[in-house]
Amino acid sequence: MEFLKKYKKQLEVVAAVLLLFVVIVIVDTLGNSVPRVIVSVLKKSCIYALIAVSLNLLNGFTGLFSLGQAGFMLIGAYTYAILTIPAGIREGVYYMYDGGALHFSVPLIVGLILAGVVPAIFAYLIGLPVLKLKSDYLAIATLGFAEIVRALIQWQGFAPVTNGSISLLKYPYFKKIWPFALVAGICILLIVLLLKSTYGRAFKAIRDDEISAEAMGINLAKHKQMSFVISSFFAGIGGALLAMYQTSLTATAFTSAMTYEILLIVVIGGIGSITGSVLGSFLFIACSEWWLRNLDSGKFLGISLPTVFRSGFRLVVFSVVIMVIVLFFRKGIMGERELDVDRIWNFFTKKIPAFVKSRFGKKTEGEKAE
Amino acid sequence: MKNVLHIQDLTMQFGGVVAVNNLTMDVNEGEIVALIGPNGAGKTTAFNAITGLYEPTNGEISFEGKVFLRNTPRGKMKKQYLGAEKDTYASAPVLRKTPDRITKLGMARTFQNIRLFKSMTVFENVLTAMHMRKTSNLFTATFMLNAKEEKAQRAKTEELLKLLDLYDVKDELATSLPYGKQRHLEIARALATEPTLLLLDEPAAGMNPQETAELTAFIRRIRDDFHLTVLLIEHHMNLVMDISDRIYVINFGKEIAKGTPAEIQNNEAVIEAYLGGDRVE
Amino acid sequence: MAYLLAGISAGGQYALIAIGYTMVYGILRLINFAHADVFMVAGLLMVYLTTSVPYYIAIPLVILITVLVAFTIEKCAYSPLREAPRMSVMISAIGVSYLLQNVALYVTGGQPQVYPQMEFFSRTVTIFGATTKMVTVITPLLVAVLVVALVFLINKTKIGMAMRASSVDFNTARLMGIRINSVISFTFIIGAVLAAIGSMLYFNNYPSVIPTSGSMPGLKAFVSAVVGGIGSIPGAVVGAFIIGICENLLKMLGLTPFSDAFTFALLIVILCVKPSGIFGEKKIDKV
Numbered sequence: 001m002e003f004l005k006k007y008k009k010q011l012e013v014v015a016a017v018l019l020l021f022v023v024i025v026i027v028d029t030l031g032n033s034v035p036r037v038i039v040s041v042l043k044k045s046c047i048y049a050l051i052a053v054s055l056n057l058l059n060g061f062t063g064l065f066s067l068g069q070a071g072f073m074l075i076g077a078y079t080y081a082i083l084t085i086p087a088g089i090r091e092g093v094y095y096m097y098d099g100g101a102l103h104f105s106v107p108l109i110v111g112l113i114l115a116g117v118v119p120a121i122f123a124y125l126i127g128l129p130v131l132k133l134k135s136d137y138l139a140i141a142t143l144g145f146a147e148i149v150r151a152l153i154q155w156q157g158f159a160p161v162t163n164g165s166i167s168l169l170k171y172p173y174f175k176k177i178w179p180f181a182l183v184a185g186i187c188i189l190l191i192v193l194l195l196k197s198t199y200g201r202a203f204k205a206i207r208d209d210e211i212s213a214e215a216m217g218i219n220l221a222k223h224k225q226m227s228f229v230i231s232s233f234f235a236g237i238g239g240a241l242l243a244m245y246q247t248s249l250t251a252t253a254f255t256s257a258m259t260y261e262i263l264l265i266v267v268i269g270g271i272g273s274i275t276g277s278v279l280g281s282f283l284f285i286a287c288s289e290w291w292l293r294n295l296d297s298g299k300f301l302g303i304s305l306p307t308v309f310r311s312g313f314r315l316v317v318f319s320v321v322i323m324v325i326v327l328f329f330r331k332g333i334m335g336e337r338e339l340d341v342d343r344i345w346n347f348f349t350k351k352i353p354a355f356v357k358s359r360f361g362k363k364t365e366g367e368k369a370e
Numbered sequence: 371m372k373n374v375l376h377i378q379d380l381t382m383q384f385g386g387v388v389a390v391n392n393l394t395m396d397v398n399e400g401e402i403v404a405l406i407g408p409n410g411a412g413k414t415t416a417f418n419a420i421t422g423l424y425e426p427t428n429g430e431i432s433f434e435g436k437v438f439l440r441n442t443p444r445g446k447m448k449k450q451y452l453g454a455e456k457d458t459y460a461s462a463p464v465l466r467k468t469p470d471r472i473t474k475l476g477m478a479r480t481f482q483n484i485r486l487f488k489s490m491t492v493f494e495n496v497l498t499a500m501h502m503r504k505t506s507n508l509f510t511a512t513f514m515l516n517a518k519e520e521k522a523q524r525a526k527t528e529e530l531l532k533l534l535d536l537y538d539v540k541d542e543l544a545t546s547l548p549y550g551k552q553r554h555l556e557i558a559r560a561l562a563t564e565p566t567l568l569l570l571d572e573p574a575a576g577m578n579p580q581e582t583a584e585l586t587a588f589i590r591r592i593r594d595d596f597h598l599t600v601l602l603i604e605h606h607m608n609l610v611m612d613i614s615d616r617i618y619v620i621n622f623g624k625e626i627a628k629g630t631p632a633e634i635q636n637n638e639a640v641i642e643a644y645l646g647g648d649r650v651e
Numbered sequence: 652m653a654y655l656l657a658g659i660s661a662g663g664q665y666a667l668i669a670i671g672y673t674m675v676y677g678i679l680r681l682i683n684f685a686h687a688d689v690f691m692v693a694g695l696l697m698v699y700l701t702t703s704v705p706y707y708i709a710i711p712l713v714i715l716i717t718v719l720v721a722f723t724i725e726k727c728a729y730s731p732l733r734e735a736p737r738m739s740v741m742i743s744a745i746g747v748s749y750l751l752q753n754v755a756l757y758v759t760g761g762q763p764q765v766y767p768q769m770e771f772f773s774r775t776v777t778i779f780g781a782t783t784k785m786v787t788v789i790t791p792l793l794v795a796v797l798v799v800a801l802v803f804l805i806n807k808t809k810i811g812m813a814m815r816a817s818s819v820d821f822n823t824a825r826l827m828g829i830r831i832n833s834v835i836s837f838t839f840i841i842g843a844v845l846a847a848i849g850s851m852l853y854f855n856n857y858p859s860v861i862p863t864s865g866s867m868p869g870l871k872a873f874v875s876a877v878v879g880g881i882g883s884i885p886g887a888v889v890g891a892f893i894i895g896i897c898e899n900l901l902k903m904l905g906l907t908p909f910s911d912a913f914t915f916a917l918l919i920v921i922l923c924v925k926p927s928g929i930f931g932e933k934k935i936d937k938v
Contacts, residue, residue, distance in 0.1 A: 217502030
């Protein structure tokens with residue numbers, strides 16, 4: 001009992017994570033009886049959750065406003081795809097370039113790790129000059145970096161390696177949902193552990209007040225660099241997972257718009273909240289690809305208006321929803337807090353009844369009397 | 371008496387404005403030294419130069435006998451320079467240290483306009499300041515292989531908070547504390563970096579006479595408990611006269627007097643600076 | 652020579668957009684990510700309006716509606732966040748950009764919209780031995796006229812003085828009785844007018860407009876503003892010409908794929924060497 005009490009929080013987290021994982025495994029075993037859209041929403045949410053958390057580490061916990069995430073994802077995705085395409089079928093993928101420059105391939109797991117390492121190295125190099133810049137300048141410089149990466153990958157000169165503007169295909173990928181969830185889960189766990197450590201505190205100190213953090217002996221350059229490199233490492237792995245999800249890969253998809261989407265997820269979930277980012281990515285993906293899908297198909301909630309509910313309307317409604325969140329719920333769903341069992345319990349047992357009471361107070365006199 | 375901080379010919383010039391002009395100071399072990407002067411005299415600028423926030427234009431500063439900052443007018447400043455001792459340091463190598471390295475030497479500071487870590491509790495504020503003295507690295511910290519050190523840090527933080535009467539509020543948000551307590555917390559946080567020299571930037575700013583009196587006792591107490599040397603900037607004459615072993619007075623960036631509180635109180639130049647002319651405080 | 656002319660012309664078009672970025676940044680310290688999409692909206696408006704009305708009505712109408720769009724964005728998405736942290740406002744700007752693109756996607760149905768070719772602009776002319784389109788010649792002249800007018804407005808008129816005061820110190824300007832909200836609105840209006848004119852010149856060189864058409868010229872204009880020193884109008888113009896010309900010279904050297912990458916490489920180099928840009932002022936943080 002003593003043990004249970006002491007580690008209540010930790011046990012709750014473990015239980016919640018296991019529960020989620022069990023749900024995913026069940027969905028997996030059900031196989032084809034589950035609608036495809038649910039499968040793809042779950043896969044994509046896992047991937048975006050990882051990337052959003054990696055961006056949150058930088059924006060929310062270290063206070064570095066970076067917009068380069070798409071660039072690091074792109075490097076990660078390409079590293080993975082290039083290195084893991086089986087040697088035997090390279091000929092077919094690189095048909096324009098005589099089978100490409102590489103004639104070997106690495107196992108999936110090695111490719112996945114390298115997909116983190118390579119962006120991290122790039123982040124280290126670009127971080128040396130760029131991290132000295134202040135807030136918005138850092139944002140623009142990293143945005144510029146992402147654009148450069150995208151332009152260079154498509155350049156003909158690198159084509160024997162990157163396949164130029166032709167897409168990369170036939171690299172190994174996960175077919176089920178659970179491996180996505182497992183990889184993303186492990187990565188997020190590592191980030192959480194980091195944030196709980198003394199380094200996490202140093203990052204937060206930098207976010208709160210650079211000058212006093214430095215006066216307390218925290219080496220700004222070193223810690224910013226650390227946060228930037230780690231964030232890029234996980235963004236790279238996220239990029240590799242995204243490549244697996246898409247099963248074919250072109251650089252054109254990784255635009256700054258992708259970074260903006262991830263940033264919006266972080267904002268919706270709450271800047272500085274890990275559970276917020278995870279929840280935010282599920283809501284974001286589910287909303288844009290599942291719940292609002294019917295807005296595009298002429299009929300929504302039983303209302304049939306083909307002239308309004310046509311292709312693209314979903315995204316309009318969706319972006320209006322996002323604007324409302326950005327303007328009126330500036331702290332996002334979670335603010336800087338984390339979701340835990342007590343909070344959910346409170347939400348259902350106290351907050352909702354309180355809300356109902358305040359709105360419909362007169363109708364529920366009986367309840368008040370109790 | 372061992373010398374802790376030695377400032378030699380320190381000059382700070384911004385464009386054409388000389389904020390600190392050829393300041394020379396000494397702080398010895400166990401002393402409480404005050405740097406005073408009217409508004410805009412250059413006290414905080416001098417402080418920021420000592421702690422590495424600004425790069426001095428000219429002069430050198432040493433800590434426990436070792437020079438850690440040295441500069442000479444370079445580049446554009448070479449032509450513009452208005453201070454004294456222009457060529458004294460031209461041949462010696464330029465030394466520059468970032469604030470965190472200076473803190474690591476054993477000097478910790480507080481800020482005039484309190485700069486606590488806003489999102490953190492009192493406990494976390496102090497705990498964070500111990501980051502610098504850690505021996506763990508990124509790997510061991512992430513995988514919690516440094517549990518022993520982490521535990522020791524937490525124990526030390528609690529001890530420090532108990533000693534400074536902040537233990538009752540340890541889980542409150544730092545910014546929710548009353549003003550006087552926030553000042554104490556800033557000092558506690560500085561102490562967590564294990565300094566030998568404590569630099570206080572107007573610790574009594576915004577305090578009423580009673581709080582100021584408490585602060586006087588508080589500073590004395592921590593000096594004795596932690597074997598500190600203290601350099602402070604202050605406006606409150608009562609506090610300064612009460613607490614200081616020696617006082618330096620500057621005006622328009624230049625030293626106009628130095629000595630014991632009694633000597634300063636009767637110094638013509640000081641009275642002139644504070645009361646005379648149009649610079650009435 | 653033809654490349655140089657094209658470069659000057661592109662530079663002029665970037666300049667018109669860059670001024671909008673730089674003026675807003677000067678006053679609000681906000682990177683107005685939505686500006687590029689306002690530019691795209693102006694392009695689409697031109698496409699739709701010219702199908703029903705002649706040019707001489709369509710052009711002023713495009714400018715007017717673009718101004719209204721920019722004004723509404725400012726009022727709805729930025730002004731409620733006046734006291735909020737800068738990052739929130741920037742995120743709001745990103746949100747607006749996302750919204751405008753999606754609306755455009757919805758309205759156009761994802762089909763590229765063919766931009767009307769104005770006969771006068773597309774006429775070929777020969778100058779300095781190089782054959783080029785009329786628009787290439789007109790652009791720099793028009794930009795020069797507009798910039799001179801703008802500089803006059805800012806230096807000689809009362810609203811110009813209010814703008815300068817607000818960009819030096821937002822809060823003090825407010826305390827001095829400057830109606831800050833009208834100054835900000837006015838800034839957005841000028842930016843929108845210039846973006847609308849810029850879009851007419853820019854899209855003339857391209858066959859069609861798509862919802863993301865704004866982002867590349869927008870990003871480049873933004874880079875120009877940074878290179879020139881963000882907050883400075885002459886800086887933005889100079890920066891825009893530098894980028895426009897360099898880009899086209901790279902194309903001449905057969906390095907077309909690098910022309911975009913070059914712009915951003917220049918950005919990073921400038922930011923690292925002189926973060927305040929060519930004409931920007933250095934600020935010292937006070938502790």
